[in-house]
Amino acid sequence: MGLAPDEARALARRPYDELVADLFASSAAYTPITTAHTVVSGDRYRAMKPTEQFRYRRAGREAQRRLNALWRQRLATTEGCLREKMALFWHGHFVAWTYWSNCTEQYLNTLREHALGDLGTLLKAVSRAPAMLAYLNNQMNRKDAPNENFAREVMELFTLGRGHYTEQDVHEAARAFTGWGFELGTAGFVFHEHQHDFGAKTFRGRTGNFAGDDILDMLLADRRTAEFITRKMYRWFVCPEVDEDFAARMADRFFTSGYDIADLMRFVLTSEHFRDAAMHGRRIKSPAELLCGLDKHFALRFEREEDPMFLQRMLGQVLLDPPNVSGWKEGEGWVDSNALMLRLKLPSALLNMGQLDWEEPGASTGDLDKMAAPDAPLRDAQGRLFRTAPDKAAFLAQLDPAITNEDLFDLLLQVEPSLVLRAGIGRGPLMERVLEILSSPEYQLC
Amino acid sequence: MRRRDFLRSTGLVTTSLLVPRFLHGMGGVLMLNGRKLVVVQLTGGNDGLNTIVPLRSDDYYRLRPKLAIARDLALPITDGVGLNPGMSALRPLFDDGRLCVINGVGYPDPDRSHFRSMDIWHTASGSDTFLDTGWLGRYLDARHTSPHDVVEFGGTLSLANKGERVKALAMNDPARFLQAAREPWFAKLASGGHAAEHQQLGYLYRTMAETYQSAGHIQERLKPRTTSVVFPKTAFATQLRHVSAFIQSGMETSVYYTSAGGFDTHVNQAVKHQKLWTEVGAGIAAFVDDLRAAGLGKEVLVMVFSEFGRRAKENASNGTDHGTAGPVLLIGEGLKKPGAFNALPSLTDLDGNGDLQFTIDFRRIYATLLKDWLGTEPGAVLGGRFDKLPVVG
Numbered sequence A: 001m002g003l004a005p006d007e008a009r010a011l012a013r014r015p016y017d018e019l020v021a022d023l024f025a026s027s028a029a030y031t032p033i034t035t036a037h038t039v040v041s042g043d044r045y046r047a048m049k050p051t052e053q054f055r056y057r058r059a060g061r062e063a064q065r066r067l068n069a070l071w072r073q074r075l076a077t078t079e080g081c082l083r084e085k086m087a088l089f090w091h092g093h094f095v096a097w098t099y100w101s102n103c104t105e106q107y108l109n110t111l112r113e114h115a116l117g118d119l120g121t122l123l124k125a126v127s128r129a130p131a132m133l134a135y136l137n138n139q140m141n142r143k144d145a146p147n148e149n150f151a152r153e154v155m156e157l158f159t160l161g162r163g164h165y166t167e168q169d170v171h172e173a174a175r176a177f178t179g180w181g182f183e184l185g186t187a188g189f190v191f192h193e194h195q196h197d198f199g200a201k202t203f204r205g206r207t208g209n210f211a212g213d214d215i216l217d218m219l220l221a222d223r224r225t226a227e228f229i230t231r232k233m234y235r236w237f238v239c240p241e242v243d244e245d246f247a248a249r250m251a252d253r254f255f256t257s258g259y260d261i262a263d264l265m266r267f268v269l270t271s272e273h274f275r276d277a278a279m280h281g282r283r284i285k286s287p288a289e290l291l292c293g294l295d296k297h298f299a300l301r302f303e304r305e306e307d308p309m310f311l312q313r314m315l316g317q318v319l320l321d322p323p324n325v326s327g328w329k330e331g332e333g334w335v336d337s338n339a340l341m342l343r344l345k346l347p348s349a350l351l352n353m354g355q356l357d358w359e360e361p362g363a364s365t366g367d368l369d370k371m372a373a374p375d376a377p378l379r380d381a382q383g384r385l386f387r388t389a390p391d392k393a394a395f396l397a398q399l400d401p402a403i404t405n406e407d408l409f410d411l412l413l414q415v416e417p418s419l420v421l422r423a424g425i426g427r428g429p430l431m432e433r434v435l436e437i438l439s440s441p442e443y444q445l446c
Numbered sequence B: 001m002r003r004r005d006f007l008r009s010t011g012l013v014t015t016s017l018l019v020p021r022f023l024h025g026m027g028g029v030l031m032l033n034g035r036k037l038v039v040v041q042l043t044g045g046n047d048g049l050n051t052i053v054p055l056r057s058d059d060y061y062r063l064r065p066k067l068a069i070a071r072d073l074a075l076p077i078t079d080g081v082g083l084n085p086g087m088s089a090l091r092p093l094f095d096d097g098r099l100c101v102i103n104g105v106g107y108p109d110p111d112r113s114h115f116r117s118m119d120i121w122h123t124a125s126g127s128d129t130f131l132d133t134g135w136l137g138r139y140l141d142a143r144h145t146s147p148h149d150v151v152e153f154g155g156t157l158s159l160a161n162k163g164e165r166v167k168a169l170a171m172n173d174p175a176r177f178l179q180a181a182r183e184p185w186f187a188k189l190a191s192g193g194h195a196a197e198h199q200q201l202g203y204l205y206r207t208m209a210e211t212y213q214s215a216g217h218i219q220e221r222l223k224p225r226t227t228s229v230v231f232p233k234t235a236f237a238t239q240l241r242h243v244s245a246f247i248q249s250g251m252e253t254s255v256y257y258t259s260a261g262g263f264d265t266h267v268n269q270a271v272k273h274q275k276l277w278t279e280v281g282a283g284i285a286a287f288v289d290d291l292r293a294a295g296l297g298k299e300v301l302v303m304v305f306s307e308f309g310r311r312a313k314e315n316a317s318n319g320t321d322h323g324t325a326g327p328v329l330l331i332g333e334g335l336k337k338p339g340a341f342n343a344l345p346s347l348t349d350l351d352g353n354g355d356l357q358f359t360i361d362f363r364r365i366y367a368t369l370l371k372d373w374l375g376t377e378p379g380a381v382l383g384g385r386f387d388k389l390p391v392v393g
Helices: A005-012 A016-026 A042-046 A050-075 A081-093 A101-113 A119-128 A130-135 A149-158 A167-176 A212-220 A223-237 A244-256 A261-269 A287-298 A306-315 A337-351 A392-397 A405-412 A419-424 A430-438 B003-009 B058-063 B091-095 B114-123 B135-143 B174-182 B184-190 B199-221 B235-248 B269-293 B362-373 B378-382
Strands: A180-183 A188-191 A201-203 A206-208 B014-016 B036-042 B052-054 B075-078 B081-083 B099-106 B150-153 B169-171 B195-197 B255-260 B300-306 B326-332
Touching: A016 A081, A016 A261, A050 A081, A050 A101, A050 A287, A050 A306, A081 A101, A081 A223, A081 A261, A101 A119, A101 A130, A119 A130, A119 A149, A119 A180, A119 A212, A130 A180, A130 A188, A149 A167, A149 A212, A167 A201, A167 A212, A223 A244, A223 A261, A244 A261, A287 A306, A287 A337, A287 A392, A306 A337, A337 A430, A337 B169, A337 B174, A337 B184, A337 B199, A392 A430, A405 A430, A419 A430, A419 B184, B036 B235, B036 B269, B075 B091, B091 B269, B099 B362, B135 B150, B135 B255, B135 B378, B150 B235, B169 B174, B174 B184, B174 B199, B174 B235, B184 B199, B235 B255, B235 B269, B255 B269, B269 B300, B269 B326, B300 B362, B362 B378
Parallel strands: B036 B255, B036 B300, B150 B169, B150 B255
Antiparallel strands: A180 A188, A201 A206, B052 B081, B075 B081, B099 B326, B300 B326
């Protein structure tokens, strides 16, 4: 997620293998992210007075924002960053969304806890997460009225990928997941025995009295799951154009290790392929990566928690609020004409205390009950879209005042600067040159 | 070895022309005819049954004891069919043959998620297929034109307008957009022309160059409206006011995309829904009046859609839940069959969820608009054959 200049310099002096070992060591510990908001049952909510309901809903939205902010801060912290970045990957893979902050919290912590563990445990835990059960309607999946949403997505998007299962497999798997539900107040998984279909199911050519976990085990036993997920990881961590040879080696490694995520990541990060300079700067930064990188440079501290969410929305990625079950459209999908102009203006706006001459958010996208929607911030009295106090001085203090443009390119960019950028960058004050580099297409790549 | 030197020494760095194709001699947008399509997206799931109201249906009044629109309050348009009382500004358009209602529009195996169903409408996919390009994006691809052939108002670009090679231009306020594109640093990088880059960097510079060129094009042509129709002050009507200025300026843009939100009426729907239609109706009426005053009424067709209609039966909170099929409105002077194109869907033959069964696949309307209005072959854009409807000429 980027490095501050001092961090980058310190790391550059140490052997690569040691850095990778450190990366894993600093991500070994897991601590949950929590907020104090209490979610109540539907009955208790309905018993509230309207004003109480209003306050309760507002507190819920604030808790959702708090989770977004707390996770964003973890993502922008170098200590433990591998765990958080893996969790971000899993968030885009095991996509879920929920209105209730305690379920969002439980879902997020499930991803973070198992981010570097084994895939089987992660898959089974996230399949039981209330956020997932609600998002894919499994709480409505009952013996007498099966709902196939989760059963389909678990195969299409989480494990095998499209084209490797039949409609019959979807029907039968759905039966195996009947009765999987949750209790709202505790955000805990509940198995409703009376709603579960205990009959025999025929799934992918085998017949048995399968329960939900049996289906997940059978999906994990198929090598395609390893192939499907490692290809996605390759595109996410290495390069959008898949090197089939290396991807096959990743799949082998993952499958043979029994889906050990940390082992796979160590394999990738220490490989010659990953270290090859030709593979650097091949990806377009996600909005989360872009914002966290700027945060690392300038220690951005937003005064209002809705402001960074607003920025995330303008850039097209609100953490914990994915667009749909297939996740964000990564890569070139992040950037259209408007988004690119915004990205290039963003560094100077952030450093200008939020003076962003940018279009106001358009017509509301509708009363969709999404956590981001109701609180679009407005310009304050000074015409600022957001309030942040960037630490320019601390950033500049990390740079040699006589630093050359070449060294700035090396420090801030992952790619060779284009001729246009080289020619365009002036001989102005240091901060101005830094801003020009941060406001370039090159800076969008990592 | 420095990373950059290494990069240069590998075969990775390739030379690619960053200037988009349309700048090489083509000049501007390829024009097939002067017609414009204006899409109006109602976000949140518009309640079709309380928009085009089946006044003679006892089932309607039985399913909606609280929410049904009273027979004497609806604005009658045909025998037994009325408009939501909020749509009074659209009523005159119906009276003089500028409004066509296509009822029961949807798709097989409907999805009741806002986001998924909107994606289905945007990408023109089946409900079991995930596409990452939109129908108007592929229209751009097929026409080999520049981004500003399709302009979306409202800030961020919808999936509908993202093609494989070309993505439409999104803006909210044209003045601000043009100002941003003119900024010296942006202009300097965007007009740099040729550079040797790898693929992703090439894509970014190409996007910049296209944005810059499109902004330049718009800048050159955009003039204030010459007409004096007063648009309502809503965000939605403002989008349409910008569209009108673009069209009156003779902009080559063939498709405009606008949206209005708030249609997710789960709770206390009656007042809210009527108010939404008052705003949307007034905006559209001002827009078509404005273009008629400019003598351009015949060139413009408006299509109004929503990602789904709502459940036939009202819920316990004086609202309605996510449903399936709904009406699509076409508004303009070039209609072949104004009025109600087809009958309302049955209120007795509901699906297992208590939802309306669709009678017209929305992709048939897309096919019709592409072929009969915009003069583009729909096959490549929609990736399948969909029979056209005889609604526009």
